[in-house]
Amino acid sequence: MAYSSDIEAIDALSESYKRIRQEIGQVIVGQDDVVKSVLISIFSNGHCLLVGVPGLAKTLLVNTLAQVLDLSYNRVQFTPDLMPSDILGSEILGEDRTFKFLKGPVFSNIVLADEINRTPPKTQAALLEAMQEKIVTVGGNTYPLPRPFFVLATQNPIEQEGTYPLPEAQLDRFMFNVMLSYPSFEEELRVVKNTTINKSVSLQKILNAEQIQYFQSLIRNIPVTDHVLEYAVSLAVKTRPGTAMATEEVNKYLSWGAGPRASQYLVLGAKCHAAISGKYSPDIEDVRAIAEPILRHRIVRNYKAEAEGISTEQIIRKLF
Incomplete structure (x- = not known):
């Protein structure tokens, strides 16, 4: 990709982002913050967890994005009987009496892990290892996953019977935890209008795998001033109860805070948020814009917070 400078490349990224939003808008009505978070995850080379009730177009969004x-x-419907080999692939004995590796659905650029909390920890761990290492090891052989590689997992927050909630350490692998809400009345009217008629939309391809990888490395090259870096790191450090920088609310309402990965993602996310907004370096506003979905699943409220009805979001906003 031939850009004369990083500034020109950032302008190209910002322009591509607008065009991607426009194309997705032909299919997905509303959900602006969700689309933005998912795209920031992709350009930051992170993964995304979507939490919402069924029927909010989570699968449609991923399909459109791809x-x-x-x-x-590839879409994998997670069920209680799903085995790690159903995701990663398995070795089979071929006609020539040698073992051949049959690749599983994880070997694609975008993997939708539908209802990830419905499958046992063993299968969850197999996917989470692939997310972290970007490789799959089967039968002593290592297979690299295609690049870019992006996992979008969904969770249904209502039915908790027969589910296996993701442990905090594994939730930490996701860059964003995005909450989906119901559409507004006007948005739902548009959804029903568009989906109850014979209407087919032809989508344009805006970027390809090579360009996305180029933009992922461009994001890492964006300079960050010391005060923004310090602000991002202090935001994560303040969430740790019992430490020197912890606030009064944190000590009172949290039993666990965010780890160093939160600081890394706050800086990366702020860089990407600045770039898609047409800025060449992030400021404190960019850190705040992406802080909630990054910190939400990394801090654990105690019984006092739950008893008093203090939400995770309220605690995060107080830190600003």
Whole structure:
């Protein structure tokens, strides 16, 4: 990709982002913050967890995204009887009496892990290892996953019977935890209008795998001033109860705080948020814009917070 400077490349990224939003808008009505978070995750080379009730177009969003970004896409419906080999693939004995590796659905650019909390920890761990290492090891052989590699997992917050909630250490692998809410009345009217007629939308391909990888490395090259870096790190450090920088609310309402990965993602996310907004370096506003979905699943409230009805979001906003 031939750009004369990083500034020109950031302008190209900002322009591509607007075009991607426009294309997705033909299919997905509303959900602006969700689309933004998912795209920031992709350009920051992170993974995303979507939490919302059924029927809020989570699967449709991922499918649309894969088409617009010209990426391969697989959807895995997580069930209690799903085995690690159903995701990663397995070795089979071929006709020539040698073992051949049959690749599983994880070998694609975008993997939608639908209802990840419905499957046992062993299978969850297999996917989470692939997310972290970007490789799969089966039968002593290592297979690299295609790049870019992005996991979008969904969780249904209502039915908790027969589910296996993701442990905090594994939730930490996700860059964002995005909450989906119901559409507004006007948005739902548009959804029903568009989906109850014979209407087919042809989507344009805006970027490809090579361009996305280029932009992922561009994001890491964006300079950050010391005061923004310090602000991002202090935001994560303040969430740790019993430490020198912890606030009064944190000590009172949290039993666990965010780890160093939160600081890394706050800086990366702020860089990406600045770039798609057409800025060449992030400021404190960019850190605040992405702080909630990054910190939400990394801090654990205690019984006092739950008893008093203090939400995780309220605690995070107080830290600003």
